[in-house]
Amino acid sequence: MRNRTVANAFAVLTAFVLTLGLVAIGFGQAAAPAAPAAPAAGGGRAQRGGAAPAAQAAPAAQNGATAPALPAAPADAAAPAAGGGRGGGRGGGRGGAAAAPSAPTPRRPDGKPILGSMPGTATGRWNGGPTTLPPRNLDEVPWQPWARMVYDQRQIDQFEPHTRCKASGAARQFSTPYGTELLEVPDLQRIYIMDEGGPHSYRIIYMDGRPHPKDLVPTNYGHSIGSWDGDTLVVDTVGYNEKFWMDTRGTPHTSQLHFIERFTRTDFNTLQYQATIDDPGAYTKPWTTPVFSMRWGANQDLFEYVCQDNNHGPELMLGSQESVDRSILFVP
Numbered sequence: 001m002r003n004r005t006v007a008n009a010f011a012v013l014t015a016f017v018l019t020l021g022l023v024a025i026g027f028g029q030a031a032a033p034a035a036p037a038a039p040a041a042g043g044g045r046a047q048r049g050g051a052a053p054a055a056q057a058a059p060a061a062q063n064g065a066t067a068p069a070l071p072a073a074p075a076d077a078a079a080p081a082a083g084g085g086r087g088g089g090r091g092g093g094r095g096g097a098a099a100a101p102s103a104p105t106p107r108r109p110d111g112k113p114i115l116g117s118m119p120g121t122a123t124g125r126w127n128g129g130p131t132t133l134p135p136r137n138l139d140e141v142p143w144q145p146w147a148r149m150v151y152d153q154r155q156i157d158q159f160e161p162h163t164r165c166k167a168s169g170a171a172r173q174f175s176t177p178y179g180t181e182l183l184e185v186p187d188l189q190r191i192y193i194m195d196e197g198g199p200h201s202y203r204i205i206y207m208d209g210r211p212h213p214k215d216l217v218p219t220n221y222g223h224s225i226g227s228w229d230g231d232t233l234v235v236d237t238v239g240y241n242e243k244f245w246m247d248t249r250g251t252p253h254t255s256q257l258h259f260i261e262r263f264t265r266t267d268f269n270t271l272q273y274q275a276t277i278d279d280p281g282a283y284t285k286p287w288t289t290p291v292f293s294m295r296w297g298a299n300q301d302l303f304e305y306v307c308q309d310n311n312h313g314p315e316l317m318l319g320s321q322e323s324v325d326r327s328i329l330f331v332p
Contacts, residue, residue, distance in 0.1 A: 101267075102267040102270065103267065103268035104267060104268060105231070105265045105266065105267055105268060106118050106268060108186070112231075113231050113264075113265045114184065114265070115182045115184060115191070115233060115265055115271065116181065116182035116183055116184050117181075117183075122298065122299045122301070123181065123299075123300065123301050123302075124181075124296055124297050124299060124300050125178070125179030125180060125181045125296075125300045125302075126179055126181075126182065126294040126295070126296060126297070127179040127180075127294060127297050128293070128295050129171065129174025129175045129176075129180065129292070129294055130171050130175065130247060130289070130292040131175050131247060131248040131249065132247050132248065132249040133171055133249075133251050133275065133277070133289045134249075134251060134289070135289070135290055138151075140287075141283070141287055142283045142287055143282070143283060144283060144284060147282040147283065150250070150252045151249075151250055151251060151252055154245070154249065154252075155249070160248070161243060161244050161245065162176075162245065162248075165199055165307035166199060166220065166243060167195075167221060167244065168198065168199070168220065168244040169221040169222055169237075169244055169246075169259075170222075170237070170240070170246040170275070171246055171261075171273070171289075172244060172246055172247050173193060173221070174273065175248050176195040176196060176197040176198035176199075177196065177197030177198065178196035178197045178300075178305070179196055179297055179300060180193060180196065181196070181302060182194075189206070189208040190204055190205065190206060190207060190208075191226060191233075192204060192205075193205065194302060196302055196303070196305060197305055197307070199307055200305045200306070200307060201221075203221040203224060204224065205235055206224065207227070209225075210225060211225070212225060212236075212238050212239065216239035217239070218240060218241035218242075218255050219239060219240070219241055220240070220243055221237075221240075222237040222238055222239040222240040222259070223238060223239040224236070224237040225237075229262075231264060231265070232262050232263065232264045233264075234260065234261070235260070235261040235263070236258075236259075236260055237259045237260075237261070238257070238258050240253065240255060240257045240259070241255060242255055251277075252282050253277070253279050253282055254279055254281030256279050256282075257278070257279040257282075258278040258279065259276075259277060260275065260276040260278070261273065261274070261275050262274045262275070268296065269295055270293055270295065270296070271293070271294040271295075271296070272291055272293055272294075273291070273292045273293070273294060274288065274290070274291045276288045276289075277289070
């Protein structure tokens with residue numbers, strides 16, 4: 001009897017333990033989180049511009065509330081460009097829509113183009129002047145033999161006077177650092193060409209119809225007189241010395257140089273430049289350069305510039321040489 005009672009008690013205890021185990025397993029399964037939904041094609045990053053992930057609705061669903069719907073994209077929103085964010089944005093900006101056209105050429109009340117800053121506006125400067133006057137094919141230039149030899153030598157020895165803060169006339173004046181300002185003074189009938197960098201000097205173009213003086217003292221900038229040919233300013237200059245280079249590449253000249261420049265402002269931001277070189281001392285006949293284009297830089301006022309201050313040009317402009325023989329008498 002006693003043995004039967006013990007067996008019954010053991011059976012009841014076993015059943016109770018099994019019941020507790022089953023209950024614990026049931027609670028564990030109920031508390032386990034739901035398996036995450038499979039990601040959409042393209043991964044998580046692709047969902048940034050598409051539908052919201054299902055996990056965003058989980059907190060509201062757990063509380064028994066209905067998850068709020070995400071706002072729809074505006075009907076007029078453009079689809080992102082192919083190629084992603086950065087690649088698409090850069091590609092669309094640089095290679096997409098064309099740049100806005102430039103404003104037309106500004107003009108004075110008499111209809112003539114304004115070559116510099118417009119009255120009542122911030123001053124600006126022209127940048128990107130011609131650096132070499134000859135065309136690509138140097139054989140098209142009617143060199144005298146000595147002039148071609150000098151030009152070739154200057155491709156080796158680039159120690160030009162401009163690097164030593166010397167005023168440089170002709171086209172070289174428009175290749176100075178920081179641009180060139182054209183200042184028109186109608187009351188004085190003059191145009192001033194002001195260099196910002198380099199020698200920080202200026203040239204005067206006389207617009208009052210005067211001729212060249214008969215007995216000119218040769219200078220770096222010479223004597224310039226100007227006149228209008230339609231919308232083109234024609235500047236005639238003589239009286240040069242031989243102490244400068246006409247361009248950055250060392251195109252030679254002599255004191256017989258007659259230099260004719262043509263300035264045409266084709267629109268607000270473009271100034272076309274072309275020159276004719278008539279120098280019987282260096283060339284067998286007159287020749288004309290290609291057309292160059294300078295670009296307008298707005299809101300660029302002149303500032304103090306001292307060429308001699310911290311000037312490393314004489315040390316750096318050696319061309320293909322390792323040093324400069326300062327005993328050379330051929331200067332420039």
